[in-house]
Amino acid sequence: MEPITVIEGTALPVDRSDVDTDQIIPSEYLKRIERTGFGPFLFGEWREDPNFIINDPRYAGASVLIAGANFGCGSSREHAPWAIEDAGFRVVIAPSFADIFRNNCTKVGVLPVELPAESVRALMDAALDDPETRIVVDLPNRRVTAPGLEESFPIDDYTAWRLVEGLDDIGLTLRQEKKITSYEATREAWLPTA
Amino acid sequence: MAQTLAQKVWERHVVHRAEGEPDLLYVDLHLVHEVTSPQAFDGLRVHGRAVRRPDLTVATMDHNVPTTDGPVTDRISATQMDALSRNAADFGITLFPMGAPGQGIVHVIGPEQGYTQPGMVIVCGDSHTSTHGAFGALAFGIGTSEVEHVLATQTLPQQPANTMAVNIEGDLPAGCSAKDIILAVINTIGTGGGVGHVIEYRGSAIRALSMEGRMTVCNMSIEGGARAGLVAPDETTFAYVEGRPHAPRGGDWERALEEWRTLPTDDSAVFDTEVDIDAAALRPFVSWGTNPAQSVTIDDVVPDPESFVDAGRREAAHRALTYMDLAPGTPIRDVRPDTIFIGSCTNSRMEDLRVAAEVVAGRRVAQGLRALVVPGSFAVKMQAEKEGLDRIFSDAGFEWRGAGCSMCLGMNPDTLNPGDRCASTSNRNFEGRQGRGGRTHLVSPAVAAATAIAGHFTTPGDLPAKEA
Ligand code: SF4
Numbered sequence: 132m133e134p135i136t137v138i139e140g141t142a143l144p145v146d147r148s149d150v151d152t153d154q155i156i157p158s159e160y161l162k163r164i165e166r167t168g169f170g171p172f173l174f175g176e177w178r179e180d181p182n183f184i185i186n187d188p189r190y191a192g193a194s195v196l197i198a199g200a201n202f203g204c205g206s207s208r209e210h211a212p213w214a215i216e217d218a219g220f221r222v223v224i225a226p227s228f229a230d231i232f233r234n235n236c237t238k239v240g241v242l243p244v245e246l247p248a249e250s251v252r253a254l255m256d257a258a259l260d261d262p263e264t265r266i267v268v269d270l271p272n273r274r275v276t277a278p279g280l281e282e283s284f285p286i287d288d289y290t291a292w293r294l295v296e297g298l299d300d301i302g303l304t305l306r307q308e309k310k311i312t313s314y315e316a317t318r319e320a321w322l323p324t325a
Numbered sequence: 326m327a328q329t330l331a332q333k334v335w336e337r338h339v340v341h342r343a344e345g346e347p348d349l350l351y352v353d354l355h356l357v358h359e360v361t362s363p364q365a366f367d368g369l370r371v372h373g374r375a376v377r378r379p380d381l382t383v384a385t386m387d388h389n390v391p392t393t394d395g396p397v398t399d400r401i402s403a404t405q406m407d408a409l410s411r412n413a414a415d416f417g418i419t420l421f422p423m424g425a426p427g428q429g430i431v432h433v434i435g436p437e438q439g440y441t442q443p444g445m446v447i448v449c450g451d452s453h454t455s456t457h458g459a460f461g462a463l464a465f466g467i468g469t470s471e472v473e474h475v476l477a478t479q480t481l482p483q484q485p486a487n488t489m490a491v492n493i494e495g496d497l498p499a500g501c502s503a504k505d506i507i508l509a510v511i512n513t514i515g516t517g518g519g520v521g522h523v524i525e526y527r528g529s530a531i532r533a534l535s536m537e538g539r540m541t542v543c544n545m546s547i548e549g550g551a552r553a554g555l556v557a558p559d560e561t562t563f564a565y566v567e568g569r570p571h572a573p574r575g576g577d578w579e580r581a582l583e584e585w586r587t588l589p590t591d592d593s594a595v596f597d598t599e600v601d602i603d604a605a606a607l608r609p610f611v612s613w614g615t616n617p618a619q620s621v622t623i624d625d626v627v628p629d630p631e632s633f634v635d636a637g638r639r640e641a642a643h644r645a646l647t648y649m650d651l652a653p654g655t656p657i658r659d660v661r662p663d664t665i666f667i668g669s670c671t672n673s674r675m676e677d678l679r680v681a682a683e684v685v686a687g688r689r690v691a692q693g694l695r696a697l698v699v700p701g702s703f704a705v706k707m708q709a710e711k712e713g714l715d716r717i718f719s720d721a722g723f724e725w726r727g728a729g730c731s732m733c734l735g736m737n738p739d740t741l742n743p744g745d746r747c748a749s750t751s752n753r754n755f756e757g758r759q760g761r762g763g764r765t766h767l768v769s770p771a772v773a774a775a776t777a778i779a780g781h782f783t784t785p786g787d788l789p790a791k792e793a
Binding site: 149311314 | 419439521
């Protein structure tokens with residue numbers, strides 16, 4: 132996982148709430164058995180509409196995705212953050228996220244930033260008005276800065292540390308291997324096995 | 326300290342706890358399917374890691390499988406299924422492949438084979454893993470990186486969750502089912518209402534449900550945004566589990582029962598959030614929009630988006646009605662689907678099929694309608710055929726299929742065409758969920774069956790009496 136510290140770039144505003152993972156990456160594209168290459172299918176159905184904002188060349192190269200509340204609801208498919216990352220985004224800003232999606236993002240190296248609805252609105256409007264609007268997301272200091280806006284965002288210390296260091300969860304857990312083994316010794320014998 | 330059911334299960338699975346870190350929980354059962362696992366197995370290979378507990382891991386194929394006889398003609402689907410076969414073989418995992426007894430939708434076979442038991446922590450790379458919560462298990466949907474993590478370590482780091490009680494008291498009116506309960510819950514709390522929470526469904530209406538009904542309710546917890554949903558185990562639960570292939574036996578059964586009886590929420594436990602729903606006031610629900618909270622009762626009309634106070638919801642309703650091609654004010658009963666889908670991990674078990682069969686027996690599917698019944702598992706299919714339900718459905722004009730996810734999502738040959746309108750017993754009405762451009766209305770099996778006969782949304786009670 133790529134470490135995340137300070138991300139600076141322009142933003143793609145997707146002004147919709149309850150964007151589900153079937154919209155982020157439709158199921159017909161889930162058949163690939165690789166982790167990469169999902170970027171071109173991001174918002175697969177919506178992007179067929181030439182007026183959908185992702186098709187506006189002025190937003191090409193954006194590294195921040197801004198969206199409405201409850202972003203990433205629905206299916207647990209990690210293909211959703213894979214597609215977002217593959218399309219060049221490192222940060223998603225929204226008033227709220229669905230749990231599994233948020234969690235998946237932090238495993239992939241995409242930073243989910245939750246800001247108050249008014250601040251997201253202000254960023255959304257700024258990016259809609261001027262595609263050149265630059266947004267700085269500073270993970271170590273938990274701060275989002277844009278013209279006329281400075282706001283801190285919440286993230287738990289552990290997740291922030293993992294993202295800043297680009298650490299692999301499995302490696303961390305394997306440090307507790309002894310505890311896993313001793314827990315296993317206490318499990319009831321009647322628990323089912325395959 | 327007094328604890329809720331969810332807290333008890335959680336506490337009994339903590340492997341490692343440290344200040345400032347998520348708890349590391351032990352996973353009792355890891356269910357695997359073909360779509361969200363290939364990259365996880367590749368990850369293991371890249372790092373030279375083994376599957377820690379193949380004996381606690383069970384794999385099946387469900388999302389891609391065609392539900393008609395014959396080979397898999399989609400080359401990419403076949404690749405994904407072959408990958409699972411190879412991964413299961415390489416890593417020593419039990420697999421129920423396509424066409425094998427025991428195969429089926431991952432959330433149908435777990436309970437049916439007795440793998441799912443009270444008090445367990447169960448995970449699967451699938452958001453409807455909450456289904457297993459019906460047994461008083463803590464069951465989470467996880468992403469592929471977490472699938473890899475569980476394969477390698479049999480544990481999962483979990484951030485603490487809040488607890489929510491959804492109290493459903495009273496007697497469910499005739500014609501209403503578990504599906505209507507959960508659609509009402511989602512309508513009440515909204516698609517994000519459960520975010521950060523584990524829901525416990527409580528109250529007399531829940532206790533009165535069969536295990537299959539409880540699975541239907543818990544299944545759609547994610548549609549309310551919840552991380553998991555569960556129901557306290559009781560005699561109904563124990564009676565369902567007893568005697569299943571992987572259930573404890575003899576003295577083990579007695580020891581297990583003793584443990585399971587300690588699981589229900591303590592009387593003085595406090596939930597972070599409480600929601601009350603009056604079961605007696607429920608009616609069959611039909612969704613009109615493109616998220617599962619956008620629903621009304623069968624007696625209502627399609628709402629006017631302008632009636633929503635919240636700007637975001639108003640905008641979403643406008644977009645949904647355009648996508649669904651519905652006009653505000655249209656009575657739900659006047660809406661005419663062209664496709665009926667009875668199936669999915671929400672409603673594809675015996676009870677669902679029996680209810681639907683009773684409605685359609687001796688009747689005919691309306692002219693021009695395409696109607697599918699897809700059992701959730703090979704075992705459900707066998708049992709239904711033993712009871713003659715396949716004939717009832719076929720005689721009425723339904724297609725009787727093999728087990729799989731089928732038309733719940735557009736990954737296999739059963740899909741809607743652009744503009745098709747489907748009355749579906751599945752769980753998601755997102756744009757394009759059942760196939761590009763398809764329009765989904767979520768309903769119960771009873772409403773789906775009655776609608777198939779009438780050609781427009783209706784309930785079994787409103788159908789003309791069968792000819793004697
Ligand atoms: S039936 Fe539908 S919701 Fe259930 S596991 Fe299959 S695709 Fe997912």
